[in-house]
Amino acid sequence: MNAIAGAYSEDLPVICIVGGPNSNDYGANNRILHHSIGLADFSQELKCFQQITCQQVVVNNLDNAQEQIDGAIAAALEHSKPVYISISCNLPGLSHPSFLRNPLPFSLPVRLSNTVELELAVETAAEFLNKAVKPILLAGPKLRSAKATEAFHKLSNASGYSVAIMPTAKGLVLENHPRFIGTYWGTISTPYCNETVELADAYLIVGPVFNDYINVGHSLLLKEERAIIVQPHSVRIGKGPTFRFVEMKDFLVALAKRIKHNTTSHENYERMYMADDGGHPLIMRSSWSSGDEIMMKKEALRVNVVYGHLEKMLSSNTTMIADTGVSWFSCQKLKLPQGCGLGYAQAASPNNRVIACIGDGSFQMGAQEVSTMLRCGQNSIIFLINNGGYTIEEVIHEGSYNVSCEEELVEAMKMATEEKRECLCFIEVLVHKDDTSKELVEFCLRTSLFTSRAPTYIL
Template identity: 25%
Template sequence: MILHHTLGNGDFTVFHKMSESICQTTAFLNDISTACDEIDRCLKVAYTNQRPVYIAIPSNMVDMKVTSTRLEKPIDLSVVPNDEASQKEVIDRVLTMISKAKSPVILVDACASRHNCKDEVQQLVEITQFPVFVTPMGKGTIDEGGIGGEDITDPGIFTKLDTKLSSGSNVASRYGGVYIGSLSKPEVKNTVENADLVLSCGALLSDFNTGSFSYSLGTKNIVEFHSDHTKVRRAIYPGTKMKEAMQALNSKVSSVIRKNYTVQEVPKLKLANTPAPSGTPLTQIWFWTRVSSWFKESDVIITETGTAAHGILETRFPNNVVGISQILWGSIGFSVGAALGASMAAKEMSSNKRVILFVGDGSLQLTIQEISTMIKNKVNPYIFVLNNGGYTIEKLIHGIDAQYNNIQPWNHLQILPLFGATNYQAERITTVGETNELFDDPSFATNDKIRLIEVMFNPLDAPIALVKQAHFAAEVNKGK
């Protein structure tokens, strides 16, 4: 029997089989007596592993009746506890290393947030007062203590913030910036690579997340906490999962901090731009520093692969911000759908929770239709379209003048009305003055309508981290 939505060969399991390689688990529901168990199993695996699952439901199964009594009992979402002996050995070894450390650092990566360990990481920083750094995909996992929507027109705001961060004992006062191997700012690179102990939380050691594998840690005293194992120097402890292990560490670590441990200074981050005439054209380096001061606590900030993902590294988030990026797979266009999903979730949590999307003009052309769904569902994200006339990251890697790295220009200011929006704001900013006027407007800070802001840049203007990363990628592509 040949049906639509198939390959026409009578094999109805092909998509199920195709999904097996990219999912934690899959199920094909062809037996009503086990269907509910299989659904519950997949849901538990998805939740406890934080990875996708696939459930295939043949159309003839959809309307079959099952008992509703199982809905009265919640699915058991508990995880298998860590082996006590293994965890004790890990914690004892780590405590010994901490007791001897003079210049330790904490390095936080993507899997700490993906596997719900943000609280444990923050507590570790608070107790130890060790300098803490994030990777590109780890940004948003810990408090950074940015301005948080305060009055930027106050001439003393940056001095006050600098004093607060340098003298406090909270997590934000310990934040030192983003570590990307050799792409890091010199002061960040120096601090991390000269540490005598590195506590790594949720590492995701992919090429773009590590500055093309350019980590140069100067110590072998490295502890890696992962979602399914812990590594202490060269010893691997399978099943000693990050969340429980860090909770155990936090309960004991205060007793072993060196009596003579001196709290280390952290690199100072740039908080303000040098004043520029209002007619000055926008640049990447100026824009990202400026937008940093407009962010507010509890924002959800989503950055597209490419320019946005690298530009956001120049910002300092306020506390309690959720950062969403996707440097591992690097699928351009993902961020628009992600912003839709985040906006739906944020709307359920609080009507005041802002979702802010930064997406390139090229990436937007892949998934622009999701903006229509945003309007349909009456969510109000901020959509910043970074218009640099094509695929700048690809131009820098291979083909500055290549025609295939250019795109058909769109009239971005007509996108919202095209999709039927009635309560919206669409603006284009091209200069320092226009940008300041927009961000200084109190009404712009309130997410009471969907907004699309087109930000105009020179086609080859790019964040410095992207320029360096593109050079590395180009060399790799050449086989060097």
């Protein structure tokens, strides 16, 4: 359920198929089954999934199974949300006359913008942006579900604005874009990105989700009156009107033809930018050169050293996955090559090799999926970042996959990408529990202050 809830929040059309009770047990009031809560009512699981799926079907009769299953799949694709399909355990493998029927006709409904609302939204937004001195462009995660990334890139080229991303949009925007300035995340942004965004007099924000993590404890200094918020089906301009029934893709394409080219925000960014700082502090501190030979001390691994080497593994043929923890913050600093995104699943790009960075805590929730990877013959590389955060799991097991210094890390990476490139690889990276980024410290400070506010009582 945790995975399906995550898919629901991220607008992913996952089809969840589960085995249900024998079809003869439905309506048998006195039958209590194993793996149940001890009641003859079998709807508890379905009720749980009602909150995190857009449609639920229970198939306990083959007469209408085709319509039920096809309808659920269509709903998943139409709404870009998960669906739940329960199939009685005694039905698979049976034949039925309905299986000889032609598949149900299917086509995704095309969402069309209201032409009047679209024209008004584009005209108002263009006027708003064209009178601004130093506007910027900020990409959010809903670009993906709206299928508007290509339209966003066309707008970014036409506008001349500096382009930043929210942390949850990492991988959706080309990072080799000439005006890409990094991740906007309040006080823990890429260097000089925060100043460029918050000092802008207009922000065009496309597909955002502003929760307390993205807002860093609601500490962002964005001003509502300066913002144009573009969501998949609506546009809000400043504190003024909201234009509904306007599709994101249509709006971005039309706006690209109406705005003036303005590079002022990026010129200001380049004045602040220092190449030595660069917002890219992924360095191998424990490495030094002696002639043509690279020497590496056998000292404790540092997190920035790990990710410095990891960045070298990335290519257009890899997909990066990071959990919400130290890995999330460190991966924001990685410069992703074109075609290498922060993916949601192996299925997102089946031909890419997945590189996953998982904390020792998060791994406890998904460890069982490693067996599925083996069964499916996946060749993913899993880096378990173990900083001893869970005392009883400080070291899972002493073995050849443990790396505790840079030399061992380099050897393990070489083996994973050469000799074992067709295999599933598991590398446990041992780092000190206090080795973390300043961004994570700042983030935790601000979010803890927000979440620990004293209750306000109304007398």
